[in-house]
Amino acid sequence: MQTELKRTALPSPYPEGWYFVESRKAIEQAGLMQKTWMGEQVVAWCDEDGRICVAESVCPHLGSELGPAAGGRVCEGRLVCPFHGFEFDATGQCVATPFAAPPRSARLRVFETQEIAGLIFAWSGIEGRPSQWSVPDEAVDQEGWSDLRVQTLRFPGHPQETTENSVDIAHLRYVHGYDNVDRTHPVEVEGTLLVSRWDFRTVRKIAGIARLTLDFSAHARIFGLGYSFVQVRERSIPMEMRLWVLATPVDGTLIDMSLASQVKVGPRPKRFVAGAGFLPHGLRAGVINRFIGPMQKMDVLQDVVIWSRKQYRPRPRLNRADGEIMMFRDYCTQFYPAPTGAADPLPELDRAVRHPDAELRLPESPAVEDAPVVVE
Numbered sequence: 001m002q003t004e005l006k007r008t009a010l011p012s013p014y015p016e017g018w019y020f021v022e023s024r025k026a027i028e029q030a031g032l033m034q035k036t037w038m039g040e041q042v043v044a045w046c047d048e049d050g051r052i053c054v055a056e057s058v059c060p061h062l063g064s065e066l067g068p069a070a071g072g073r074v075c076e077g078r079l080v081c082p083f084h085g086f087e088f089d090a091t092g093q094c095v096a097t098p099f100a101a102p103p104r105s106a107r108l109r110v111f112e113t114q115e116i117a118g119l120i121f122a123w124s125g126i127e128g129r130p131s132q133w134s135v136p137d138e139a140v141d142q143e144g145w146s147d148l149r150v151q152t153l154r155f156p157g158h159p160q161e162t163t164e165n166s167v168d169i170a171h172l173r174y175v176h177g178y179d180n181v182d183r184t185h186p187v188e189v190e191g192t193l194l195v196s197r198w199d200f201r202t203v204r205k206i207a208g209i210a211r212l213t214l215d216f217s218a219h220a221r222i223f224g225l226g227y228s229f230v231q232v233r234e235r236s237i238p239m240e241m242r243l244w245v246l247a248t249p250v251d252g253t254l255i256d257m258s259l260a261s262q263v264k265v266g267p268r269p270k271r272f273v274a275g276a277g278f279l280p281h282g283l284r285a286g287v288i289n290r291f292i293g294p295m296q297k298m299d300v301l302q303d304v305v306i307w308s309r310k311q312y313r314p315r316p317r318l319n320r321a322d323g324e325i326m327m328f329r330d331y332c333t334q335f336y337p338a339p340t341g342a343a344d345p346l347p348e349l350d351r352a353v354r355h356p357d358a359e360l361r362l363p364e365s366p367a368v369e370d371a372p373v374v375v376e
C-alpha cells in the first residue's frame, strides 16, 4: 500500500524509452524466455539467423499464453503456440499452422529492439507509438575488454528516482563513503542525452585485510530513464570499466535493476592488482571484472535501502551541495509525453519548479501547500 502511494507522485511508472530485456546470451541459453516487462508479459527468443524477437506473450489466434510455463516453445527458430500450434517467425508473422494456411493477419505484437554489446533493449512508447529516438551503439569496441557480466536486483522503485542518483553528487559521499568527490564538468543536456561527470576516490579492503585505494573518473551518459552508461577510468592501476545501469519497471511497483559490467586493464599495470598480478595479461580483465562485480552490487545495495523506502518529493528542499537535481527533473519531463487527447501529465506548479533555473524563479504563490523549491 505504501509503495502504491509513493508511485502516485510521479506521472507514470512507465516513462517512455528503451528498456533492458535480457542479454543475448541469456535469451539464447533459455531458448524461449518470458518475463514481466513494463507491465506486460513478454516473450523473447532468437531465431536461427540470430534475430531476436521480443513480443507480447499472447497469441493473436485465440489468445493463448506463449511462454514456456504454458507450453510455448521454439522450434527451428519459430515460436510455436501451445494451443493450436500456430508458428511465428522473428518478425512476429504467423508463417505456418498445422491444419491450414496461416492467416495473413495473424501477427504477434512485437517490440522494436536494439542491441548494444550483447544487451537487448526494447522500446516502450506511450500508447504503443514507435521509437522517437535511439540509444547509441557506442560501446561496440570489444578489443581487450573482458566478457560482460550481468547481475539483476529487484526492489520497489521508479527508474526516474534511481537515475536521479547520477546527478546527486552529495549522496556519493554520504551513502557510499567516497572521498574527494568532485564534479569535473557541468551536467549537460542535449535532447534525450544527459551527461554527468565526476571524480571520486574509494578505499576497498581486499580479503578483509589489504587496503586498496582507487582513484576514479566517471563519465555517465544517460539516454532516457532505462539506460545509463557509465565509463569509469581508474587512474593509478590504470584500468577502465564500463558499467550499464539499467532500470526496468516490472509491474508498476517493482523495478529490475541490471548492472552489466566490462573491464579493460592497461598493458603494464602501474601497481599490484590484488589477486591478479600473477595472471597473464589476457586473463586479468576477466578476473578483475569478477572481483569488481560484487563491489558494484554492494554499492547499489546501499542505494536500494534508500530507493525502496523513499517517497518522491516533487518540491524538494534543496541546498547548494545537491547539484543539478531540478535540471535532471526538467530533462525527465520529455519521457512522459501526454497521451493523445489528454492534458499535460505534469501539474502547472511542477513544470514551474522543474525549470533549470527553478531556484531563481520561485512560484509566486507560497500559499500552495509545499510550494517552493528552496535552495539554502
Ligand code: FES
Binding pocket: 059, 060, 061, 062, 063, 064, 081, 082, 083, 084, 085, 086
Ligand atoms: S491460440 Fe495460439 S494457436 Fe490457437
Ligand SMILES: [Fe+2]
Binding pocket: 165, 171, 172, 175, 176, 299, 303
Ligand atoms: Fe548511489
